[in-house]
Amino acid sequence: MVSTQKKADKTYKVIGTRPVRPDGVDKVTGRAKYGADIQLPGMLFGRVLRSPHAHAIIKKIDTSKALALPGVKSVITHKDLPTAADAALNLGETTDNLKWISDKVLAAEDALFHGQALAAVAAVDKHIAEDALALIDVEYEILEPVLSVHTAMDKKTPSIHDNMKTVDMIARFQVGEISETQINNVASILDLELGDLDAGFKEADIIIEREFETGTYHQGYIESHNGTAQWNENDEVTVWLSTQGAFNARDQLAALLQVPMSKIKVIPMEIGGGFGGKIPMYMEPLAAIMSKQTGKPVKMHMQRDEVLLATGPTSATYIKVKVGAKNDGTIVAADAYLAYEAGAYPGSPVSGGGVSMFMPYAIPNVRALCLDVIVNKTKTAAYRAPGVPAAAFAIESIIDELAEKLEIDPIAIRMHNAAEEGTRRHDGVLAPSMAVKELLEEAQATEHWNAELSDPSIGRGIAIGAWGNGGMESSASASINSDGTINLNTGSVDIGGQRASLAMQLAETLGVEYDSIKPQVVDTDSIGYTAVSAGSRTTFATGIAVIEVGNKIKKQIINRVATFWEIDANALKYNDDGSVSSPDKIINFKEIAAMLPNTGGRIQASIDIQATTHVPTIACHIVDVKVDEETGKVDILRSTALQDVGKAIHPAYVEGQTQGGILQGIGMALYEEYYYDDKGILKNASLLDYRMPTSYDVPFTEIILVEKPNPGHPFGVKGVGEVPIVPPLAAVANAIYDAVGVRPNILPVNPRRLSVLLKEKNNK
Amino acid sequence: MSKKIVISTDLNGDITEFIADERDSLLDALRERIGLTGVKEGCNNGNCGACAVLLDGILVNSCCVMAAEVDGGSVTTVEGIALENELHPVQQAFLNEAALQCGICTPGFLVAAKALLDTNPEPTEEEIRFWLAGNLCRCTGYDKIITAVQEASKSMQKK
Numbered sequence: 001m002v003s004t005q006k007k008a009d010k011t012y013k014v015i016g017t018r019p020v021r022p023d024g025v026d027k028v029t030g031r032a033k034y035g036a037d038i039q040l041p042g043m044l045f046g047r048v049l050r051s052p053h054a055h056a057i058i059k060k061i062d063t064s065k066a067l068a069l070p071g072v073k074s075v076i077t078h079k080d081l082p083t084a085a086d087a088a089l090n091l092g093e094t095t096d097n098l099k100w101i102s103d104k105v106l107a108a109e110d111a112l113f114h115g116q117a118l119a120a121v122a123a124v125d126k127h128i129a130e131d132a133l134a135l136i137d138v139e140y141e142i143l144e145p146v147l148s149v150h151t152a153m154d155k156k157t158p159s160i161h162d163n164m165k166t167v168d169m170i171a172r173f174q175v176g177e178i179s180e181t182q183i184n185n186v187a188s189i190l191d192l193e194l195g196d197l198d199a200g201f202k203e204a205d206i207i208i209e210r211e212f213e214t215g216t217y218h219q220g221y222i223e224s225h226n227g228t229a230q231w232n233e234n235d236e237v238t239v240w241l242s243t244q245g246a247f248n249a250r251d252q253l254a255a256l257l258q259v260p261m262s263k264i265k266v267i268p269m270e271i272g273g274g275f276g277g278k279i280p281m282y283m284e285p286l287a288a289i290m291s292k293q294t295g296k297p298v299k300m301h302m303q304r305d306e307v308l309l310a311t312g313p314t315s316a317t318y319i320k321v322k323v324g325a326k327n328d329g330t331i332v333a334a335d336a337y338l339a340y341e342a343g344a345y346p347g348s349p350v351s352g353g354g355v356s357m358f359m360p361y362a363i364p365n366v367r368a369l370c371l372d373v374i375v376n377k378t379k380t381a382a383y384r385a386p387g388v389p390a391a392a393f394a395i396e397s398i399i400d401e402l403a404e405k406l407e408i409d410p411i412a413i414r415m416h417n418a419a420e421e422g423t424r425r426h427d428g429v430l431a432p433s434m435a436v437k438e439l440l441e442e443a444q445a446t447e448h449w450n451a452e453l454s455d456p457s458i459g460r461g462i463a464i465g466a467w468g469n470g471g472m473e474s475s476a477s478a479s480i481n482s483d484g485t486i487n488l489n490t491g492s493v494d495i496g497g498q499r500a501s502l503a504m505q506l507a508e509t510l511g512v513e514y515d516s517i518k519p520q521v522v523d524t525d526s527i528g529y530t531a532v533s534a535g536s537r538t539t540f541a542t543g544i545a546v547i548e549v550g551n552k553i554k555k556q557i558i559n560r561v562a563t564f565w566e567i568d569a570n571a572l573k574y575n576d577d578g579s580v581s582s583p584d585k586i587i588n589f590k591e592i593a594a595m596l597p598n599t600g601g602r603i604q605a606s607i608d609i610q611a612t613t614h615v616p617t618i619a620c621h622i623v624d625v626k627v628d629e630e631t632g633k634v635d636i637l638r639s640t641a642l643q644d645v646g647k648a649i650h651p652a653y654v655e656g657q658t659q660g661g662i663l664q665g666i667g668m669a670l671y672e673e674y675y676y677d678d679k680g681i682l683k684n685a686s687l688l689d690y691r692m693p694t695s696y697d698v699p700f701t702e703i704i705l706v707e708k709p710n711p712g713h714p715f716g717v718k719g720v721g722e723v724p725i726v727p728p729l730a731a732v733a734n735a736i737y738d739a740v741g742v743r744p745n746i747l748p749v750n751p752r753r754l755s756v757l758l759k760e761k762n763n764k
Numbered sequence: 765m766s767k768k769i770v771i772s773t774d775l776n777g778d779i780t781e782f783i784a785d786e787r788d789s790l791l792d793a794l795r796e797r798i799g800l801t802g803v804k805e806g807c808n809n810g811n812c813g814a815c816a817v818l819l820d821g822i823l824v825n826s827c828c829v830m831a832a833e834v835d836g837g838s839v840t841t842v843e844g845i846a847l848e849n850e851l852h853p854v855q856q857a858f859l860n861e862a863a864l865q866c867g868i869c870t871p872g873f874l875v876a877a878k879a880l881l882d883t884n885p886e887p888t889e890e891e892i893r894f895w896l897a898g899n900l901c902r903c904t905g906y907d908k909i910i911t912a913v914q915e916a917s918k919s920m921q922k923k
Contacts, residue, residue: 020859027867028855030802030842034868037801126796127766127787220902222806222814223868272804272868273902304807496865496903652862652908659905660865687811687900695906696897 013576014507015715018652019514021500023270035226035242035269036301043228044073044122046287046300047129049136050310051111051118054145054376054680055160058111058138061119065135071128074290074298075136077119078106081289082258089255091248091279091532098255100345104379105256105285111140112160112344113378114681115309120283122290122298145376145680149318149339152185152373160185160344160374169351169370183371187346190370192354194426200333200365204324206405208398211320213746214390214729215673216341218313219383220664220692223272225311227284228299231292237264239288242271244278244493245532250524256285267523268493275664276382277312279532305685312381313674315340315348317390323398329406329413331399333365334358338391340372343379348372349387355427356726357391359466359616360436362419366426376680382534384661385467385722389668389729393747396463396730401743410462410734411449415440432615435644435708439464442706443620448640458626458637459739465726469614469719470535475528476545477606478506478553482597484590486512488519488549491530492542496721497653501539502546504649505715509550511578512589528608536719539649540710541611547714552605557592564599613712617719619643621662621727625735632754634670634736639701646710646718655703658724662701665728667693673748773834775800776844784831790824791815793831794841802842802871806900813899816872817841823879825898842871845878853923854878854916863912865903873899877913886917 026032063075084102088095102108107116119136123129146152146160166182169190181189201207227241237259243249246268254261271278287298302311317340324333336357340350354368403410418436425431443449443462453460478488488506492498499519507514530542554574561580562569573581578589596602624638641662648654671691675683684690709716733744742757749757767786771793772779784793791808794800794817803826806814810828817826818840819833845852854877857863864870873896880887880895887895892913893906901909 018862021862023867024859024864025851027864027870028842028851028858028874029846030800030871032867033801034804036805037795039796039799039801125785126792127785220900221866221868222804222812222900222902223866224805270868271866272806273866275902301805304809304811497862650862653865656862656865656904656908659907660903661905663905664902686809687807688809692900692902694897694900695893695910698906700907700910701905 012508014504014514015647015649016651018650019500021497022503022519023494023499032270034223034272035240038228038240038269038299040228040230040297043297043299044124044294045126045129046120046122046283046290046298047133048117048283048286048306049119049133050306051107051114051116053111053140053142054114055143056111056140057143058107058109058118059141060139062137063119066121066132069128069132069135071124072121072132073124073294073296074122075119075132076286076289078108081106084256089252091252096347101252101281102256104345105281113376115306115378117310120286120290122294146185147375147676147680149341149373149375152375153183155184157184160376164374169372185374186371187342187374188372190351190354192426193367194424195365197333197335197365197367201324203326203332205327206402207322207324208401209322210398210745212394212397214317214393214668215748216313216316217383217668217672218308218690219275219277221273221275221277224302224304224307225278225282226301227287228297229284229288229291230297231288235259235263237288238267239264239284240267240269241284242269242278244271244274244495244534246491246493246524247529248279248532249281249284252281253285253288256281257288265523265525268521271493271495274495275384276386276534279534280312280381282311304687308685308690309682310378312379314383315342315350315380315387319391319394321394321398323402325402325406327406329408329416331361331363331417334363336368338368338370340387341375341377341380342372343375343377345379346372346374348380349382352387353391356388356466356468357395358426360419360464360618361417362423363417368426377676384664384725388465388467388726389665392463392465392726393729393733396727397733397743400734400737411440411444414464433711434616434618435706436618438708439618439620439642439644439706442642442704443622446622446640446704448622448638448702453624457629457739458624459735459737460622460624461731461733461735461738462620462622463727463730463734464618464620465723466616466618467536467723467726468616469540470537471541471611471614472531472535472537473529473608473610474542474545475530475606475608476542476549477527477604478549479604480553480593480596480602482593482602484516484593486517488517488546489522489527490519490542490546491522491527492538493533494521495533496657497650498533498538498542500653501649502542505543506546506550509547510553511576536721537614540614540713540717540719543717544611544713545607545609548607548609549605552607553603556603556605560596560599560603561587561592564595615710615712615718617644617723619723619727621731623728623731623735625732625739627736627739629740629758632751632758634754636666636698639699640704641701641724642704642706643720643724644706644708644718645720646713647707647716648705649715649717651705654705654720657720658703659701661724662728663693663698665725666698666732668747669729669732670748670750769832771831771835773836774838776840786832788831790826790829790831790834794826800841800843804868804871806869813876814869814872816875816899818875818879823876842874845874852878853919854881854913857912857916857919861908861912861915863904863908869899869901873901873909877916881917881920885920
């Protein structure tokens with residue numbers, strides 16, 4: 001495997017190297033403690049009873065037999081939850097409504113999806129807890145489920161939530177902001193428009209209009225959701241869990257449990273993957289309530305079928321796009337209609353799709369109409385560049401078709417329409433510095449793009465995609481020990497190597513060795529508010545916090561040395577190697593650290609920041625596929641990913657993020673999908689039947705990192721985690737077209753779907 | 765109420781006695797009764813490989829073995845593959861190659877890779893990919909894992 005880095009100009013000592021991660025040894029020896037590894041004396045085990053129906057009125061829940069089982073200590077239903085207000089709850093990256101969260105945690109009057117939690121049990125042993133579930137009697141009145149956006153929006157279909165109004169998406173979770181458009185089962189609507197569509201399409205020499213669908217995909221983290229809670233007699237609650245944001249979890253728990261935030265301590269354990277899916281609360285509040293009832297710690301750990309049934313997958317989508325272009329390839333107008341399944345409660349990532357799909361391009365006349373549609377399926381959650389892969393599949397398929405019909409090279413047509421700094425976008429924003437052209441130039445120059453295809457059944461596809469990235473709040477603190485080592489604390493959960501990337505940024509700032517810094521993720525009592533590890537923000541935003549902490553420490557060191565030497569601080573210089581010098585003296589970092597205790601005490605600094613200088617990143621995927629025309633099976637033969645990262649702090653982890661994102665995108669393109677029957681019952685709730693890619697399915701992905709620095713980060717970091725998942729769906733679909741001449745419009749394009757398309761082609 | 769049973773097994777080189785519920789899987793017993801939480805539960809269904817251990821030298825998913833079955837046998841978990849105070853070459857290679865991101869699948873991959881290299885010291889890329897297809901990783905895209913196993917194979921040849 002080749003990995004190339006197109007280097008930014010500046011050279012660094014630590015940044016850009018590939019040290020072993022600080023948490024590495026614990027993770028290869030099995031010592032690292034993940035959420036489910038917590039063991040406490042007297043701990044009870046909790047389990048959840050789930051709805052076997054996709055849509056039903058809960059007439060009665062009888063828990064008496066379960067409670068009578070020896071070893072069962074607590075059985076709770078929705079009435080044991082504090083009454084939740086119908087009010088917005090700010091979760092940092094997103095906003096949700098407290099009542100909906102509460103109903104999702106334990107159903108109130110209705111079960112609105114297969115797998116919705118109805119009751120919870122805590123027992124001395126996990127087997128007894130499971131036995132108890134079977135003893136809970138529930139009476140249902142089964143209702144017809146609503147299973148597609150088309151059915152949901154049909155006027156004849158009853159409203160899943162009584163009297164739900166369509167609200168403007170900007171005010172999605174406020175009460176009372178009614179949109180002018182009222183559509184059945186549409187929770188919110190966002191209509192983004194720029195220019196004059198009619199005039200734009202009139203200018204076009206060619207117009208292509210296509211419909212697309214994508215399936216329901218799960219994030220597929222290998223660690224199931226878990227949470228352990230201890231509710232003390234003084235109403236202080238400690239929670240150990242795997243979460244992407246300890247403060248986010250604390251604030252949700254405080255609102256749901258009606259306990260002051262300061263009385264809840266969330267201890268973030270190591271997290272076994274999240275991809276956006278470990279932001280919402282599921283059974284953590286239940287563990288807390290059952291701990292309150294029993295006085296004992298309660299641990300809950302989902303089974304895999306529960307993860308697939310009842311935690312957030314991404315939205316299944318229906319997207320219609322119309323694009324008009326001139327004969328020279330100039331796109332003059334684009335009109336998109338996006339209807340995304342939210343699941344049983346509002347909040348799909350449809351706006352992410354509607355905004356990001358056009359982000360790489362400068363199009364004068366654009367519209368994206370985004371609908372958030374309620375269906376009787378599990379509530380969706382964020383999944384890596386939420387909402388964008390499906391929308392990029394649509395636009396990138398059409399651009400591929402445009403290129404073919406206009407006989408323009410697929411890279412050239414994208415280059416011709418590339419957005420530049422200052423391009424006005426349809427969401428009103430002026431595009432900041434991006435690297436669309438730089439990335440396409442690199443793609444054009446790859447050996448892969450220029451290699452001959454060895455066989456007519458092999459096709460090559462290319463696609464690009466954008467993601468806006470996130471800023472948000474981060475805190476950090478660091479203290480200098482007298483031996484010159486440094487403890488660095490942050491509140492950012494480490495989901496993919498952030499302890500390494502943050503320690504490296506502090507080491508670079510202070511001019512010290514990477515190994516001298518001990519980075520730690522600490523609990524909510526021990527650091528200032530820090531938003532979720534999501535939105536590709538952690539190395540960027542918490543990185544800025546860490547650099548600022550380093551700068552504060554440097555200033556204190558200068559002042560201390562000035563006092564020690566009885567010299568004006570302005571005469572001193574902090575050097576790149578961590579030493580401080582005056583015109584005639586020098587003292588190194590270790591010597592400075594050693595003198596601190598006796599010259600006014602050790603130095604520490606802390607900071608909290610709100611990062612706002614994030615910029616979008618662009619990714620590109622080139623893929624070769626071989627199609628077996630008899631069976632419709634698609635094999636990936638070669639894969640190259642290009643990505644603008646701003647600056648790769650730890651290139652190995654950047655490559656890993658890219659390779660992982662590419663593979664999830666390939667999974668969306670070819671393999672993965674939820675299968676619901678006509679009653680809304682999920683038929684493939686296991687990792688055997690929900691088919692994620694294995695090591696045997698794919699070749700190595702060659703990585704080319706392009707470094708166009710972000711001017712809004714001291715080292716140029718942009719954020720890398722999410723954008724690589726965006727292009728592969730269209731790249732694979734375009735490669736299939738190149739191989740066999742049919743354009744997949746429904747993903748995943750598994751053998752069954754591709755066979756149908758191939759038959760249709762052959763019958764023509 | 766189900767029955768409790770006493771089990772004796774060679775666990776990571778030491779004879780270990782423990783009490784388990786008759787319904788406990790080996791995974792349950794290792795994690796909940798003995799506290800070897802390096803063995804991870806991913807699916808509890810034999811599909812993800814996170815709970816992989818060696819049972820009498822054979823690679824198994826410990827969620828699919830009953831605890832009672834290991835009485836009198838030998839079990840090696842991720843906690844038992846390091847060589848005294850030195851990491852096993854495959855552990856070291858995972859660190860060097862950045863072959864883990866979240867790390868939850870890592871123990872299973874390490875045990876599976878060790879089992880492969882024990883029987884096939886110089887596997888081809890194809891053989892590594894085929895052997896490890898029973899272990900799911902969602903973060904890395906597998907590339908660096910395959911590279912790490914190749915590196916471990918090379919470093920073990922040198923010794």
